[in-house]
Amino acid sequence: MNVNCIQPKIRNMVQLIIDKFEEKDAFHLINIDDLVNKYTEFQEVLPKVFPFYAVKCNNDVVILKVLAALGIGFDCATKNEIQTMLSLGVSPDKIVYSHPVKQESHLEYAASVNVGLMTFDCTAELHKILQFYPSAKLLIRLSCDDKTSVHKFGNKYGCNSDIEAFELLAVAHSLKLNVVGVSFHVGSICRDYNSYTYAIKRSQKVFALGKSMGFNMNLLDIGGGFPGYNQIEFRKLGRVVNDSLETYFSSENVQIIAEPGRYFVESAVTAACRITCIKKRKENISYYLNDGICGSFAFTNFVRDPFEFKILNDLLDSELYSSIVYGPTCWGEDIVDKSVHLPQLQINDWLYLEHFGAYKQVFVTTFNGFSKPKMYAICSTNIWTLFKANFPNSEYKIQKDGTCMIIENNERF
Ligand code: PLP
DSSP states (O other): OOOOOOOOOOOHHHHHHHHHHTTTSSSEEEEEHHHHHHHHHHHHHHHTTTEEEEEEGGOOOOHHHHHHHHTTTEEEEEEEHHHHHHTTTTOGGGEEEEOSSSHHHHHHHHHHOOOOHHHHHHHHHHHHHHHHOOOOOEEEEEEEOOOOOOOTTTTSSBBBHHHHHHHHHHHHHHOOOOOEEEEEEEOBSSSOHHHHHHHHHHHHHHHHHHHHHOOOOOOEOOOOOOOOOHHHHHHHHHHHHHHHHHHHHHSSEEEEEEESSSSHHHGGGGEEEEEEEOOHHHHHHHHSSSSSSTTHHHHHHHHHHOOOOOSOOOOOOOOOEEEEEESSSOTOOOOOEEEEEEEOOTTTTTESSSSSSSGGGGGOOGGGOOOOOEHHHHHHHHHHHHHGGTTOOOEEEEEESSEEEEOOOOGGG
16 A cells, blocks of 8 residues: 655644643544555555564554555464554464463464464474474574663573584474564664674575575564664665675575564654653752653663653743653652753643654553553544544544544543
């Protein structure tokens, strides 16, 4: 599907939700146009690579429905994620069960619903697969040089491409299992794109090894790690990946897939929260928000992910003051930012954060009985006409500016 759309203005959209729904609680706003643009861009930049969106990154149902309607595949880590995607009408052959260490009950479920493509990285996993799903199509997961990536997986998952890969393929062969290819993940937010080149080169070596043992190696899964909102970087990365595929896989009859998570959703979601209390102290100003580290800021807190507050209303005075931003729970450590310079804000002022769609909602807790942030979705009307059929139970309202607001179902609000 090739579509063009005009991006709705985020700031206006946030204001619109607050006005229209008299919103007082923290919420997230999904920009569906952005998801669609990402899909178009992915096809342009990596034309030989078919994307399987990593559901773990953001499992909001609107996002999943839109991506499913675009016809892409899905990377699922668990039974629940597989169940969700099947319930949205995605066919089993568009799912890769990408968790290298699978729970037995999840594997049994995958077998019962024919989700056969999956990864492994150790002997124990091969024996598990033999017991529960011996006809599965297996991808051997290689570890990667992920020194420069922000979130690393190399120590926890993957085998090396030398002795370990050889030994694992030999075990798979002796168990008469069906290895069909290689997968890797260079780590989330990869900063050195040569990591893809090394991994693709090593994948070719493992392909040759597999073939020499009699496996029909036909699938390469290049994982995730793509940037969430920097188009220039994504294009640079695309050139490196395309060149490497050309160098190491052009003569092979191989299907190439990827498992982008952050790439699809990071820029599509904006978080909005409100100041509910202010304490002025000698040394700083303390702001209390209605969202915090038990909510949308959970992951940013684990990994010290940077974020930037934007202020919704124009301020007369732009002088900055030393400030602390607290979350809403009774937990003393619920501190969103210990040291930030902000203009002087008032109770009821709204803050918003762009690029808040990756690994945020999925970590939200309901500690203290606080609700998860509400989800709203917005898209331009020409995009909406493409997706309407996928939201049969949703209400939608066309705005004066030509954008469309989707109200998925009442439970969400
Ligand atoms: N694939 C696997 C197996 C993962 O573990 C992850 C992230 O944890 C992803 C894909 C998505 O990675 P990213 O968000 O960096 O694209």
